[in-house]
Amino acid sequence: xxxxxxxxxxxxxxxxxxxxxxxxxxxxxxxxxxxxxxxxxxxxxxxxxxxxxxxxxxxxxxxxxxxxxxxxxxxxxxxxxxxxxxxxxxxxxxxxxxxxxxxxxxxxxxxxxxxxxxxxxxxxxxxxxxxxxxxxxxxxxxxxxxxxxxxxxxxxxxxxxxxxxxxxxxxxxxxxxxxxxxxxxxxxxxxxxxxxxxxxxxxxxxxxxxxxxxxxxxxxxxxxxxxxxxxxxxxxxxxxxxxxxxxxxxxxxxxxxxxxxxxxxxxxxxxxxxxxxxxxxxxxxxxxxxxxxxxxxxxxxxxxxxxxxxx
Amino acid sequence: xxxxxxxxxxxxxxxxxxxxxxxxxxxxxxxxxxxxxxxxxxxxxxxxxxxxxxxxxxxxxx
Numbered sequence: 001x002x003x004x005x006x007x008x009x010x011x012x013x014x015x016x017x018x019x020x021x022x023x024x025x026x027x028x029x030x031x032x033x034x035x036x037x038x039x040x041x042x043x044x045x046x047x048x049x050x051x052x053x054x055x056x057x058x059x060x061x062x063x064x065x066x067x068x069x070x071x072x073x074x075x076x077x078x079x080x081x082x083x084x085x086x087x088x089x090x091x092x093x094x095x096x097x098x099x100x101x102x103x104x105x106x107x108x109x110x111x112x113x114x115x116x117x118x119x120x121x122x123x124x125x126x127x128x129x130x131x132x133x134x135x136x137x138x139x140x141x142x143x144x145x146x147x148x149x150x151x152x153x154x155x156x157x158x159x160x161x162x163x164x165x166x167x168x169x170x171x172x173x174x175x176x177x178x179x180x181x182x183x184x185x186x187x188x189x190x191x192x193x194x195x196x197x198x199x200x201x202x203x204x205x206x207x208x209x210x211x212x213x214x215x216x217x218x219x220x221x222x223x224x225x226x227x228x229x230x231x232x233x234x235x236x237x238x239x240x241x242x243x244x245x246x247x248x249x250x251x252x253x254x255x256x257x258x259x260x261x262x263x264x265x266x267x268x269x270x271x272x273x274x275x276x277x278x279x280x281x282x283x284x285x286x287x288x289x290x291x292x293x294x295x296x297x298x299x300x301x302x303x304x305x306x307x308x309x310x311x
Numbered sequence: 312x313x314x315x316x317x318x319x320x321x322x323x324x325x326x327x328x329x330x331x332x333x334x335x336x337x338x339x340x341x342x343x344x345x346x347x348x349x350x351x352x353x354x355x356x357x358x359x360x361x362x363x364x365x366x367x368x369x370x371x372x373x
Binding site: 013046048049052055 | 323324326327329330331341344345348349352
């Protein structure tokens with residue numbers, strides 16, 4: 001009898017490797033923003049339906065992450081930040097990730113449609129398509145504006161959450177979309193400032209690679225200036241109010257101040273302290289978005305217990 | 312009768328198999344929960360199967 005185990009690949013993928021294909025950290029942001037989108041909506045949703053719907057939205061987001069890892073396996077292997085992902089690490093084969101992503105996309109969209117409504121499921125399907133095809137396959141390697149347009153994919157979850165509850169789109173959900181959409185460029189460009197070598201090596205045309213770092217610093221400032229009125233403007237919709245207004249005002253002043261600091265910074269100074277301010281700004285940008293949605297949720301609780309929006 | 316020792320393959324894939332099992336059980340629980348909530352909130356019970364559907368049966372004239 002021949003030894004059948006001889007040809008078996010011993011580098012077997014574990015459950016956690018499949019989970020890693022779903023980009024859990026991105027998924028946590030998707031879950032949080034979608035949950036807030038659902039929570040602040042004016043229509044009551046049964047908690048279990050809300051829970052299941054958010055789970056399927058997260059699954060859809062994860063599926064698009066798997067498709068992204070399938071397509072980007074070549075550049076992921078080159079970049080320091082991504083080379084330990086399951087495909088470049090040799091744990092999961094590219095084709096496996098592709099079918100995993102496609103199947104999970106189908107399951108998540110159909111299940112979201114069944115658990116809430118097919119309008120929300122339609123936006124989820126479009127989000128997956130947008131992230132996997134428009135961003136990953138088409139724009140990412142083509143233009144330095146890649147993340148500006150691609151940011152839309154990450155901005156849809158609160159809109160889907162809102163659609164789960166209401167079955168429609170409105171100015172409120174559009175403004176939540178716009179908040180994440182305008183936030184994405186300064187967030188990723190701050191990352192690109194200190195991860196520039198990675199992107200250069202992989203040949204991804206990030207703004208830092210094609211137009212240089214000083215131009216990128218200027219763009220971060222411009223986008224955070226446009227972002228501020230969007231973020232504060234959300235206060236004047238039906239889901240806003242004093243609590244959100246004050247939070248947004250403070251967060252945006254701080255964010256603008258940080259962007260101004262990055263703009264004024266000389267490249268030599270940044271290199272000297274290993275991009276300390278840029279790293280800090282990147283981290284702060286995550287907190288910035290998180291706190292905006294926390295403020296929206298708090299404002300919603302305030303309104304739901306029958307208090308006045310503007311005190 | 313004695314059980315055969317576990318094949319090495321099953322040992323290597325234990326986390327995958329247990330994980331997938333738990334995911335499937337969770338999925339079943341989720342669909343069951345959704346059914347309970349939808350039905351108790353008054354959603355339609357009928358499906359597209361082979362039994363006569365109440366909404367398609369023409370009421371007899373008296």
